[in-house]
Each structure stands twice: as structure tokens, then as C-alpha cells.
Amino acid sequence: MNCPGLPTDPLEVARLVREGRPDDLVGMEASSYNLHRKLRGRIRSTPEEFVACEVMRDGSVATTMHYRARSGGDVPIYVLSKRNLDTRSALNAFSSALGLKPWEISYLGLKDKRALTFQFVSTTRPQRGAPSVLRGKQWQARLHYMSDKPLRPADLSGNMFWTYVRLHKAVPVDRLQAILSEFKSGASRGGMLNFFGYQRFGGRRPINHIAGYLIAKREYEAAVRVVLGTPSISEGNLTGEARRSFLEENSRASLLHFARSHLLLDRSLAKNMIRHSGDGRKSVLGLPTVLLRFLLESFSAFIFNRCVSHMRDELLRDEVLKELLYMPLDERGVPLMACAAPTPSSTKIIEDEIRRGKATAALTCPGYLVGKIISSETMAIMDELGVTCGSFFLQERPEVGFPGQLRAATVVPRVISATAVDEFTALLSFFLPRSSYATVFLRELLHA
Numbered sequence: 001m002n003c004p005g006l007p008t009d010p011l012e013v014a015r016l017v018r019e020g021r022p023d024d025l026v027g028m029e030a031s032s033y034n035l036h037r038k039l040r041g042r043i044r045s046t047p048e049e050f051v052a053c054e055v056m057r058d059g060s061v062a063t064t065m066h067y068r069a070r071s072g073g074d075v076p077i078y079v080l081s082k083r084n085l086d087t088r089s090a091l092n093a094f095s096s097a098l099g100l101k102p103w104e105i106s107y108l109g110l111k112d113k114r115a116l117t118f119q120f121v122s123t124t125r126p127q128r129g130a131p132s133v134l135r136g137k138q139w140q141a142r143l144h145y146m147s148d149k150p151l152r153p154a155d156l157s158g159n160m161f162w163t164y165v166r167l168h169k170a171v172p173v174d175r176l177q178a179i180l181s182e183f184k185s186g187a188s189r190g191g192m193l194n195f196f197g198y199q200r201f202g203g204r205r206p207i208n209h210i211a212g213y214l215i216a217k218r219e220y221e222a223a224v225r226v227v228l229g230t231p232s233i234s235e236g237n238l239t240g241e242a243r244r245s246f247l248e249e250n251s252r253a254s255l256l257h258f259a260r261s262h263l264l265l266d267r268s269l270a271k272n273m274i275r276h277s278g279d280g281r282k283s284v285l286g287l288p289t290v291l292l293r294f295l296l297e298s299f300s301a302f303i304f305n306r307c308v309s310h311m312r313d314e315l316l317r318d319e320v321l322k323e324l325l326y327m328p329l330d331e332r333g334v335p336l337m338a339c340a341a342p343t344p345s346s347t348k349i350i351e352d353e354i355r356r357g358k359a360t361a362a363l364t365c366p367g368y369l370v371g372k373i374i375s376s377e378t379m380a381i382m383d384e385l386g387v388t389c390g391s392f393f394l395q396e397r398p399e400v401g402f403p404g405q406l407r408a409a410t411v412v413p414r415v416i417s418a419t420a421v422d423e424f425t426a427l428l429s430f431f432l433p434r435s436s437y438a439t440v441f442l443r444e445l446l447h448a
Contacts, residue, residue, distance in 0.1 A: 006025075006209075006210065006213060006302070006385065007025075007210070008210055008213070008214060008222060008226060010225060010226055010229035010230040010231070010243070010247060011229075011247075013025065013206070013207060013210065013226070013230050014230055014231050014233075017204070017205070017206065017232075017233055018233060022198060022206055023443075025201070025206045025210075026195075026196070026198060026200075026201045026206055026209065026302060026305055027195075027302045027303070027304075027305030027306035027308075027309060028195050028305055028309060028440070028443070029306065029309035029310075030193060030308070030309040030312040031193075031443075031444055032186075032190075032191070032192040032193045032312075032316065032410075032444055033183070033186035033187065033192075033444050035179075035182060035183060035186060035444065035445070036182070037178075037179045037182065038179070038445060038446060038447050039165060039167060039171070039176075039179060039426070039445055039446055039447065040167065040168045040169065040446070040447045041165045041166050041167040041168055041426075041446060042165070042166055042168075042446075043163050043164065043165055043166075043442060043446075044114050044115065044163075045164070045166050047083050047084045047114055047115050047116050048083070048116050049163060049164040049166075050112065050114065050115040050116070050161070050162075050163045050164075050438075051115065051116045051117070051118075051161065051162040051163070052111055052112065052115055052116075052117045052118070052119075052159050052160070052161050052438070053117075053118045053119075053159065053160045053161075054108060054109070054118065054119045054120055054156060054158075054159055055156075055157045055158050055159060055160055055332075055431070056120065056155055056156065056157060057154070057155055057156070057157045057334075058155075060120075060144075061160065062079045062118040062119050062120050063079065063118055072145070072146060072147055072148050073126070073146050073147045073148030073149065074126030074127065074128060074146065074148075075122055075123060075125070075126055075127065075146065075147045075148065075149060075150055076122060076123060076127050076130035076143055076146055076147075077120060077121075077122045077143075077144045077145050077146070077147050077151065078094075078120070078121050078122065078134075078141040078142060078143055078144055079118055079119070079120060079121075079141065079142050079144050080094060080107075080118070080119050080120075080121045080139065080140075080141045081116070081117065081118045081139065081140055081141070081142075082111070082116075082117055082138055082139040083115075083116050083117075083138050083139070084113065084114060084115075084138055085113060085138040085139055086110075086113040087107070087110045087111050087113075087117075087119075088102075088110075090138075090139045091105055091107060091121065093136045093137075093139060094121065094134065094136070094139065094141055097134045097136060097141075098123065098127070098130075098131075098134070100123065103124075104123060104124050104125070105121055105122070105123060105124065106121065106122045106123070106124050106150040106151040106152070107119065107120070107121045107122075107151065108120055108151055108153060108155060108156040108434075109153075109156060109159075109434065109435075110199075112199065112438075120144070120151055120155075120156075121141065121151070122147065122150045122151045123150065124150050125150070130143060130146075131143070153434075154337065156434045157330075157332050157334050157433070157434065158332060158333075158334055158431055158432050158433040158434045158436075159431070159432055159434070159438070160429070160430075160431050161428075161429065161430055161431075161432065161438045162427070162428070162429045163427075163428055163429075163438070163442070164421075164425060164426070164427055165425070165426040165427075165428065165442075165445070165446070166424065166425060167423075167424050167425065167426070170423040170424055171423055171424075172423060173420045173422065173423055174420075176420040176423065176426060177419070177420040179445075180418035180419065180420060180426055180428075180445075181418070183415075183418060183444065183445045184415045184418045186444070187413050187415045187430075187441075187444070188415060190316060190410075190412075191315075191316065191357075191360060191410030191411060191412050192410060192411055192412070192413055192436075192440070192441060192444065193308050193309075193312060193315065193316070193409070193410060193440075194308070194360075194407065194408050194409055194410050194411045194435075194436055194440075195305050195308060195437070195440045196301040196302075196304060196305055196437070196440075197437030197438075197439045197440045198437075198439055199437070199439070200297075200298055200301050201298055201301070201302070202298075204232050204233055204234050205230060205231075205232040205233075207226050207227060207230050208265075208294065208295055208298035208299075209295075209298040209299045209301060209302035210226050210299075211223045211226050211227050211265075211295045211298075212295035212296045212297070212298045212299030212300075212302075213299045213302070213385065213387070214226060215284060215292070215295055215296060215299075215394075216296060216299055216387050216391035216392060217386065217387065217391070220280040220281040220283070220284040220285070221280035221281070223280070223284055224269060224273065224280040224283060224284065225246075225247065227265060227266060227269050228243065228246050228254070228255075228258055228266060228269060228270065228273075229243050229246055229247040230243070231243050238257070239257070239261070242254040242257040242258065246258075250278065252274070255270045255273050255274050256270075256274070257270075258270035259271045259274060264291065265287075265291055268287055268288060268291060269283055269284070269287065272284075272286045272287065285394070285396050285397055289397075289399055289400050292394075292397060292400040293400040293401075293402060296392050296400065296401070296402040297365075297402050299392075300365040300366050300367060300392065300402055300404065301365060303365070303366055303378060303381055303382060303385070304363060304364075304365045304366075304378075304407060306381050307363055307375065307377050307378045307381055308363065308409055310377055310381070311363075311375075311377055311409070315361055315409045315410055316410065318351050318354050318355050319351065320342045320347045320350050320351050320354070321342075321361065322342055322347075323375055323376060324341075324342075324361045324362065324363070324375060324409075325339040325340065325341055325361070325362045325373065325406065326339065326340055326341075326342060326350050326353075326354075326359050326360065326361055326362060327339055327359065327360055327361075327362045327406075327408055328353070328358060328359050329357065329358050329359060329360060329408075329412070329433075332414070332431070332433060333357060333411060333412035333413075333414070333433045334433040334434055335360065335362075335408040335411075335433065335435070339362055339406055357412045360408045360409060360410045360411070360412075361408075361409040361410065362406045362407065362408055362409060363375060363378065363406070363407060363409045364378055364404060364405070364406055364407075365404055365405050365406075365407055366378060366382060366389055366392065366404050367389060367392045367401075367402040367403040367404020367405065368389050368390055368392045368393040368401055368402070368403055368404065369389075369403040369404055370389065370403070370404035370405070370406075371389040373406070374389070389404070392404065407435065408433075408435070411432065411433050411436045412433070413430055413431070413432055413436075413441055414430060414431040414432075415428070415429075415430045416429040416430055416431065417429050428442075
């Protein structure tokens with residue numbers, strides 16, 4: 001079964017990934033800058049070639065090079081650095097080193113796995129005698145300062161990034177610099193469509209939103225087939241064979257293989273399938289709360305991406321759309337937690353703020369609580385997919401339901417530098433407001 005624009009057959013999904021068309025799968029059907037020239041290359045040849053550092057609203061930058069010797073309370077604020085390690089694994093190891101549970105740690109955002117990243121973390125309650133340094137495999141944490149309260153999401157301003165782009169073919173340095181300058185100029189003139197990035201959907205195997213869609217439709221058996229049957233372009237032959245065996249025979253041997261997988265979703269679902277004798281409904285509904293909710297959130301993110309794509313021209317103009325809400329932005333272009341509907345008296349003011357990079361339109365990521373603020377375009381997409389806001393609430397597992405949220409439809413990157421190092425290499429540094437993705441920004445420069 002396939003729905004319009006969202007394939008649900010595992011082999012069809014795999015074909016689109018092999019053909020280099022992940023954008024089609026995750027709803028990114030438009031670009032922000034429409035550059036005349038793009039580069040063919042890749043980022044992250046090694047984790048050290050992609051560096052991300054959190055920036056707090058007070059200007060603090062997450063780096064282990066500077067310890068702020070001040071004390072204002074009993075809650076330790078650490079800078080957690082990690083290399084080639086996903087955030088949740090690093091947080092689990094960090095909390096264990098402190099003798100705490102993972103839910104007793106506050107953090108401000110998830111960071112890329114294949115990268116060198118620096119982020120702020122804290123405990124959720126006072127901790128006297130906190131160690132100054134903690135180390136583990138692929139991570140370390142240094143005490144930054146003592147605070148009177150834990151970290152909150154509103155503390156984060158955004159992230160600074162430094163990344164190399166390694167080109168597939170040589171480009172003369174002067175021509176390469178001209179391409180980079182055009183890119184920097186395009187980024188400085190206006191906003192960028194604030195798509196959810198590839199990480200939200202599964203990276204090299206973008207299936208999270210497809211599984212979420214099938215769960216929202218209550219098609220649990222199909223969701224199991226997508227998760228366990230869709231191959232990745234980077235997995236080994238044994239796993240590929242297990243996926244084929246599962247699709248063709250629903251074999252127990254393949255489930256035993258996935259039950260040992262390093263992929264948490266595959267592992268959890270396979271164990272449930274064994275436990276429940278192949279009952280897809282019980283297996284899906286028995287997934288951990290965090291996983292099940294994340295799949296529904298991913299489907300909501302897909303709808304948001306597609307809506308942004310369809311409304312591209314309207315969102316990148318300075319004109320105010322009466323049916324949308326608008327968010328103010330701070331001096332770094334970070335959305336503030338407030339929204340307003342335009343009125344005859346405020347439309348001109350909002351348009352001026354958009355031109356000055358001080359406001360942006362907000363679109364709804366659909367969920368069971370946001371029916372009254374969904375745009376007509378979002379509703380049309382949901383109708384096409386055959387879902388409603390109520391689809392994001394599971395009666396059997398009410399705690400995993402996704403209520404929905406408002407998200408800035410555009411963001412304003414700050415490109416610090418874009419330099420041709422040699423005919424095979426470019427180096428970029430830039431700042432992005434929180435809840436935006438470096439991979440989405442770099443997509444504007446690089447060919448798919």
C-alpha cells in the first residue's frame with residue numbers, strides 16, 4: 001500500500017534512497033535560495049570535520065576550553081563533549097557516571113552522532129560535591145559552573161557550526177569561492193525554510209515518519225514491515241538477508257537477528273514480535289513510550305515539511321498571510337515563545353518586522369490538541385493522507401499521543417565565513433537558531 005507521495009512499501013522506500021532522493025521521502029520539495037550553482041561533495045568525512053557547539057542566550061558557548069569559575073547555587077552545569085556518539089547514549093553514560101537516572105539530567109537538544117559536538121547538560125536537582133571532570137568512551141564532561149536552577153529549553157539560543165565540504169571533483173579555487181560567495185549572499189538576504197532535517201526521519205534509512213503514519217492509520221502490521229523490512233544503504237549482507245527473509249517468510253530467525261540489532265527501534269520491535277507471537281498490533285503498542293511518541297512526532301514533522309514546501313513562495317515573501325500566526329525573533333533570529341494573528345492594524349507592523357528579520361510565520365506540526373490553529377494547506381495535506389488531529393492520539397497508550405506544536409516556518413542563518421581552502425575543499429562556519437538543522441542549511445549548497 002502506498003499513499004500519495006508517501007511510499008509505505010519497504011522496497012520502494014529503499015529504491016528512492018538508493019537513487020539519491022531522500023528529500024522526496026521527507027517532504028523537502030523546495031529550496032530557499034534557488035542558487036544557480038551548487039557543489040557536488042560531502043560533509044563529515046571524519047567526525048572532527050563537523051563541529052557543533054551550543055550557544056546560550058547569555059552568550060555562553062559550550063566549549064571545554066573555558067571554565068567559568070563562578071558559583072551561584074547547587075546545580076552543576078557541565079559541558080558534555082562527544083565524538084561519533086549519539087546524544088542519548090552519551091547522556092545515559094553521563095548520568096550513570098554521576099549515579100543518576102537518565103531522566104535526572106537536563107539537556108537542551110539532540111546533537112548529530114557523526115560529529116564532534118559540545119553541549120550543556122545539568123542535573124535536575126542540586127548535587128553537592130559534583131566532580132569537575134567525567135570521562136567515558138567517546139565522551140567527556142567538564143564542570144562549567146554551579147547554578148541555582150537546572151537548564152531549560154528556553155536557555156538555548158542556537159548552535160555554532162564549523163564544517164568542511166569535501167568535493168567529489170576539483171573546482172578551480174576562484175570559481176569555488178564565487179559559488180561560496182553566492183551562497184553566503186543568498187543566506188544573508190532572507191530567511192531559510194525551516195524544514196525538519198534528515199535526522200528526524202532516520203538519516204540513511206528515512207522510515208520513522210512512514211512508521212508513524214501507519215501507526216496513526218492504525219495499520220500496525222504494515223508499520224512492522226516498514227521498520228523491519230526496509231534496508232539501509234550502509235548495512236551488512238547478513239542484515240539485508242534478514243530483512244528479505246522477514247518480508248518473504250516472516251521468519252523467526254530474522255526476528256532473532258533483529259533482536260540483537262544496534263538499532264533501538266528494530267531491536268525493541270523484534271523482541272516484541274517474538275514475545276507476542278508475531279502480533280503486529282501488540283508489538284507496536286508495546287514499544288517504549290519515547291520510541292512510539294517519536295514515530296508519531298516524525299510523521300507530524302513530515303506533514304510540516306510538505307506544507308512548508310507547498311507554501312514556499314508565500315513564506316519567503318514579506319507579505320503577511322491572514323490565516324497564519326506570526327512569531328517574534330530575538331537579535332540572533334531565535335523564535336520567541338509567543339504568537340499573534342495579524343489584524344488590520346498590525347499587518348503593516350508585522351511586514352516591517354519580517355523585512356528586518358524580527359518576525360516569521362509559524363506553521364502547525366499537527367497533533368491532537370491543535371485543530372483550531374491548523375492552516376488550510378496543512379489540513380489539505382492531512383486530508384490527502386487520510387488522517388485527522390485525533391489520529392495522533394492512541395487510546396490504548398494515551399501517554400504517547402503527540403499534542404502538536406507551532407514551529408517557525410523560516411529561520412535566519414548567520415554565515416560567518418565560507419572559504420575555499422583548495423580546489424577540493426571548502427570550510428564554512430555559521431550560526432543557526434535553535435530547532436533548525438545544519439544539514440538543511442547545507443542542502444542549499446550541495447547537490448542531492
